[in-house]
Amino acid sequence: MRLTGGVFSVALSVLNVAAAWNVTAEYAITPSSDGRFLRDANGLPFFWQADTAWLLFHRLNYTEAETYLSDRASKGFTVVLAVGFTQEGITSPNRNGDLPFVGKDVRQPNEPYWAYVDSIVELAKDKGIRICMVPAWGQYVHDSANNPGVLTASTAPTFGHFIGQRYPYLPKTLVADTNPWWENKTAVKADYTAGGVPPAYNVVDWSPVYDALASGIIAGERDAIANSTTWSPLLTIHPTNQWFSGGPLALASAFLGDRSWLTLDACQSGHADFPPNPPIPWWNARRGWEPVEQMYAAGAHDGTHARPVLDNEPHYENRYSNGNSAHPWWNASDVRTGSWQAVFSGAAGLTYGANAVMQFSITGLYASDGTGPGDYWLADLTLSGSDQMQWVQKAIRDRGDATYFQRVPAQDIIMGDAGVDDKRVTATRDSAGSWVMVYTPTGEPFAIDTTSLASCDDIQASWFDPLDGTYKTFEFVCHGVSEAVVTFTPPVEDGHVDWTLVLELSTSL
Numbered sequence: 001m002r003l004t005g006g007v008f009s010v011a012l013s014v015l016n017v018a019a020a021w022n023v024t025a026e027y028a029i030t031p032s033s034d035g036r037f038l039r040d041a042n043g044l045p046f047f048w049q050a051d052t053a054w055l056l057f058h059r060l061n062y063t064e065a066e067t068y069l070s071d072r073a074s075k076g077f078t079v080v081l082a083v084g085f086t087q088e089g090i091t092s093p094n095r096n097g098d099l100p101f102v103g104k105d106v107r108q109p110n111e112p113y114w115a116y117v118d119s120i121v122e123l124a125k126d127k128g129i130r131i132c133m134v135p136a137w138g139q140y141v142h143d144s145a146n147n148p149g150v151l152t153a154s155t156a157p158t159f160g161h162f163i164g165q166r167y168p169y170l171p172k173t174l175v176a177d178t179n180p181w182w183e184n185k186t187a188v189k190a191d192y193t194a195g196g197v198p199p200a201y202n203v204v205d206w207s208p209v210y211d212a213l214a215s216g217i218i219a220g221e222r223d224a225i226a227n228s229t230t231w232s233p234l235l236t237i238h239p240t241n242q243w244f245s246g247g248p249l250a251l252a253s254a255f256l257g258d259r260s261w262l263t264l265d266a267c268q269s270g271h272a273d274f275p276p277n278p279p280i281p282w283w284n285a286r287r288g289w290e291p292v293e294q295m296y297a298a299g300a301h302d303g304t305h306a307r308p309v310l311d312n313e314p315h316y317e318n319r320y321s322n323g324n325s326a327h328p329w330w331n332a333s334d335v336r337t338g339s340w341q342a343v344f345s346g347a348a349g350l351t352y353g354a355n356a357v358m359q360f361s362i363t364g365l366y367a368s369d370g371t372g373p374g375d376y377w378l379a380d381l382t383l384s385g386s387d388q389m390q391w392v393q394k395a396i397r398d399r400g401d402a403t404y405f406q407r408v409p410a411q412d413i414i415m416g417d418a419g420v421d422d423k424r425v426t427a428t429r430d431s432a433g434s435w436v437m438v439y440t441p442t443g444e445p446f447a448i449d450t451t452s453l454a455s456c457d458d459i460q461a462s463w464f465d466p467l468d469g470t471y472k473t474f475e476f477v478c479h480g481v482s483e484a485v486v487t488f489t490p491p492v493e494d495g496h497v498d499w500t501l502v503l504e505l506s507t508s509l
């Protein structure tokens with residue numbers, strides 16, 4: 001007996017030494033008071049500059065995760081999207097050889113697997129990056145052919161509670177690449193490929209599983225946060241692209257807008273643009289600003305449901321259009337345009353992805369899925385788009401904390417034809433009138449109405465370069481209301497045609 005007791009206490013103290021890092025309240029980011037933006041635990045602006053790293057916990061060892069996170073931190077990323085129970089399958093071990101669960105039971109987490117996740121969450125935080133936890137991939141709710149998976153309304157609360165209690169305060173994105181309104185995608189895809197229009201298949205409403213997962217997470221977080229009865233995490237679902245006709249648009253709020261647990265709105269504008277696009281004939285990923293506008297408008301129509309909005313999966317840099325090597329791949333310019341347009345249309349930030357990075361393909365260990373020209377994550381890590389995303393954040397943050405929460409989309413100040421799809425000129429402004437910004441993807445002259453500026457005196461005008469974050473100031477004489485509509489001609493420079501116009505009252509500088 002004595003001997004057993006001794007061994008037991010030694011084991012306990014070893015456990016204590018290795019005790020998981022506990023996520024603290026400073027980690028939290030929450031919606032701003034009007035629900036449009038994000039703020040940190042001190043109430044200060046938080047700009048969501050996310051990178052996509054779905055398989056981070058599964059495929060990278062600690063040294064590589066350090067390399068990855070250091071690179072993203074140096075480029076201003078504030079969030080990294082990573083999956084707990086990954087796409088790889090319940091019988092697929094992580095890089096260390098550990099499975100996510102004991103006995104293929106989602107109610108029995110395998111401690112070493114999640115202890116490693118803890119270590120990466122902590123490492124990210126040390127570098128100033130928050131993990132947006134994706135507890136499980138969508139296939140565990142249902143597969144493409146609409147068969148149920150291991151996460152059900154009865155198992156999801158237990159798994160959710162585990163995730164919430166272990167990772168309180170982390171923003172969370174439920175069950176990536178799924179919809180609560182789901183048809184047989186396998187059959188629909190086959191119909192399109194054969195050139196036909198799919199018949200109406202049975203629709204299954206999977207939202208009871210999402211509700212169960214969400215309530216498990218919230219209960220777990222409240223248990224972890226002593227005495228909290230009110231804490232609500234930043235929580236959304238990550239819908240697929242606009243897959244099915246006849247149902248709601250694939251926006252988190254279109255499916256689940258009446259849920260109090262849905263505190264962040266999200267869509268996936270996706271990777272396919274060619275017309276006619278066989279899997280999704282009516283959608284074009286070159287207009288990611290459109291679902292952003294729709295989500296923003298959904299909030300405006302009902303003040304109680306205003307939520308920060310994000311395009312959670314725009315086209316990844318170095319991914320072929322529709323992931324198909326018969327088509328060109330998305331480049332840095334495509335990625336810049338989508339991000340600027342989404343943010344100016346009202347998004348609380350942006351999401352970036354590099355195709356070999358999001359899946360962490362490693363030569364000889366994890367083969368690329370073939371959806372892009374790159375087959376090694378370290379090569380795709382340095383794609384130029386990843387460096388350029390920070391300049392979107394800079395342009396917004398440079399306008400100052402005092403106006404951060406007053407920003408509004410301002411498409412109405414563009415006079416004449418703003419352009420369509422990814423040629424559209426997009427504007428945003430301070431609702432109190434201290435500045436306006438206009439992004440042009442084309443370099444062509446455009447006209448705007450400047451009367452939203454609160455004063456005509458001492459306006460500082462500049463062109464902000466989306467490639468390096470520098471300003472070129474130029475002379476601008478404001479003549480007041482009589483000449484309210486002004487045409488601006490962007491600079492001509494080798495290498496790119498996109499520019500951001502900034503007009504700002506000097507008094508606010």
Ligand SMILES: *[C@@H]1O[C@H](CO)[C@@H](O)[C@H](O)[C@H]1NC(C)=O
Nearest residue numbers: 016017018019020021022023
């Ligand atoms: C984390 O919290 C648990 C439970 O409260 C505690 O046992 C453990 O010592 C804490 N770990 C650290 C590193 O503070």
Ligand SMILES: *[C@@H]1O[C@H](CO)[C@@H](O)[C@H](O)[C@H]1NC(C)=O
Nearest residue numbers: 060061062063064065095362
């Ligand atoms: C991680 O993998 C790299 C090879 O990609 C190797 O050089 C390194 O030693 C490994 N680190 C750990 C901690 O296993």
Ligand SMILES: *[C@@H]1O[C@H](CO)[C@@H](O)[C@H](O)[C@H]1NC(C)=O
Nearest residue numbers: 145146147184185186187190
């Ligand atoms: C979905 O469609 C596929 C292909 O037509 C078929 O094999 C499968 O049985 C269907 N699944 C369901 C749940 O009906």
Ligand SMILES: *[C@@H]1O[C@H](CO)[C@@H](O)[C@H](O)[C@H]1NC(C)=O
Nearest residue numbers: 025223224225226227228229
């Ligand atoms: C929880 O509430 C009790 C009673 O009000 C209080 O004594 C205790 O300090 C609280 N704990 C925390 C961690 O806030």
Ligand SMILES: *[C@@H]1O[C@H](CO)[C@@H](O)[C@H](O)[C@H]1NC(C)=O
Nearest residue numbers: 328329330331332333334495
């Ligand atoms: C990027 O791709 C677009 C098409 O999406 C093309 O028009 C443009 O020329 C490409 N830019 C570069 C630098 O290759």
